[in-house]
Amino acid sequence: MLTIQNVSFAYETQLVLKNISFSIKKGEHIALIGASGCGKSTLLKIIYGLLQVNEGTLFWEKEELLGPLYNLVPGHENMKYLSQGFELEPYRSVSENIGQYLSNFEPKTKQNRVEELLEIVEMMDFANTKVENLSGGQKQRVALAKALAKRPELLLLDEPFHNIDNFRRSSLRRNLFRYLNRNNITSITATHDKTDILSFTDETIVIKQGEILTKEETITLYNDPPNYYVASLFGEVNEIQTSLFTDLSDDSTMLVYPHELKVDTASKLKARVKNAYFKGNHYLIEAVFNNTIIFFEHHAKLKSPETIGIRVTSEALSRIKDKN
Numbered sequence: 001m002l003t004i005q006n007v008s009f010a011y012e013t014q015l016v017l018k019n020i021s022f023s024i025k026k027g028e029h030i031a032l033i034g035a036s037g038c039g040k041s042t043l044l045k046i047i048y049g050l051l052q053v054n055e056g057t058l059f060w061e062k063e064e065l066l067g068p069l070y071n072l073v074p075g076h077e078n079m080k081y082l083s084q085g086f087e088l089e090p091y092r093s094v095s096e097n098i099g100q101y102l103s104n105f106e107p108k109t110k111q112n113r114v115e116e117l118l119e120i121v122e123m124m125d126f127a128n129t130k131v132e133n134l135s136g137g138q139k140q141r142v143a144l145a146k147a148l149a150k151r152p153e154l155l156l157l158d159e160p161f162h163n164i165d166n167f168r169r170s171s172l173r174r175n176l177f178r179y180l181n182r183n184n185i186t187s188i189t190a191t192h193d194k195t196d197i198l199s200f201t202d203e204t205i206v207i208k209q210g211e212i213l214t215k216e217e218t219i220t221l222y223n224d225p226p227n228y229y230v231a232s233l234f235g236e237v238n239e240i241q242t243s244l245f246t247d248l249s250d251d252s253t254m255l256v257y258p259h260e261l262k263v264d265t266a267s268k269l270k271a272r273v274k275n276a277y278f279k280g281n282h283y284l285i286e287a288v289f290n291n292t293i294i295f296f297e298h299h300a301k302l303k304s305p306e307t308i309g310i311r312v313t314s315e316a317l318s319r320i321k322d323k324n
């Protein structure tokens with residue numbers, strides 16, 4: 001559906017994206033992840049047609065997307081881009097904003113559509129409220145509904161749940177992706193939030209300093225990250241000498257997530273507890289092991305400077321052995 005070939009882009013002299021190539025099929029959900037400033041928003045803006053590439057080509061099916069120099073109105077009509085600074089009309093109501101670009105030809109159809117969108121973003125109670133009187137998170141939800149209003153084929157989301165409180169975020173995410181799947185709408189989401197990525201995207205593209213580091217099925221990428229940088233985008237991760245926990249004798253290291261390290265009183269491999277962070281259903285323990293800081297999950301609080309034995313779960317060990 002969308003193909004990007006060898007795209008490079010610079011803001012004046014600063015080269016921000018280098019030789020980006022990938023394609024997306026209809027109905028797929030893709031995550032764009034990478035450290036702040038790596039070029040995620042810039043890439044979304046290029047795809048939407050707000051920025052002109054210096055090199056490379058973009059295709060929508062077989063049609064080349066030529067960019068803003070060749071279009072009077074920037075932005076491709078089969079896409080919608082939800083930017084971090086949502087463009088809403090502050091003095092108009094939530095419903096008026098959502099319906100702004102919908103046809104007035106059949107008022108009942110328009111009203112039904114606005115109501116459907118209000119339900120998706122859980123803003124039914126604010127239909128007649130002026131946007132200027134909404135919180136940042138509420139504005140973000142209205143902007144999302146407005147982006148969906150004209151049924152785009154491709155939705156480009158830039159940190160879409162950034163301002164939304166945890167309480168709403170989960171249900172909003174579920175509503176949105178249920179709607180996208182039901183309507184076969186493709187999406188690309190630039191995000192820092194691993195929950196956005198893991199539960200809702202088929203593939204993940206990792207960008208580092210303007211280049212694609214990897215593009216992989218999201219589950220595969222999480223279960224078998226190619227390096228520390230990629231694993232750390234999903235949260236805390238430990239890089240541990242493989243020979244300590246396996247019979248491999250080389251000096252390679254392995255990546256182990258905190259839930260894959262367990263306290264084991266029988267283990268000869270000892271770690272010294274530094275801190276315990278309450279996480280609700282477990283504690284995240286920070287400890288010193290083999291002269292480096294490690295993190296692991298434990299059901300109870302451990303006190304500094306307690307010394308405990310640790311082991312790696314058998315699932316993680318077999319994954320590591322399979323790799324070697």
Ligand SMILES: Nc1ncnc2c1ncn2[C@@H]1O[C@H](COP(=O)(O)OP(=O)(O)OP(=O)(O)O)[C@@H](O)[C@H]1O
Nearest residue numbers: 011014016034035036037038039040041042043190
């Ligand atoms: N309008 C601009 N003019 C000049 N430089 C810019 C402009 N917008 C972004 N940049 C620079 O381009 C680089 C990439 O920015 P971009 O916003 O694409 O990153 P990002 O990965 O989306 O970051 P974040 O996760 O913080 O939103 C950064 O170094 C940024 O400072």
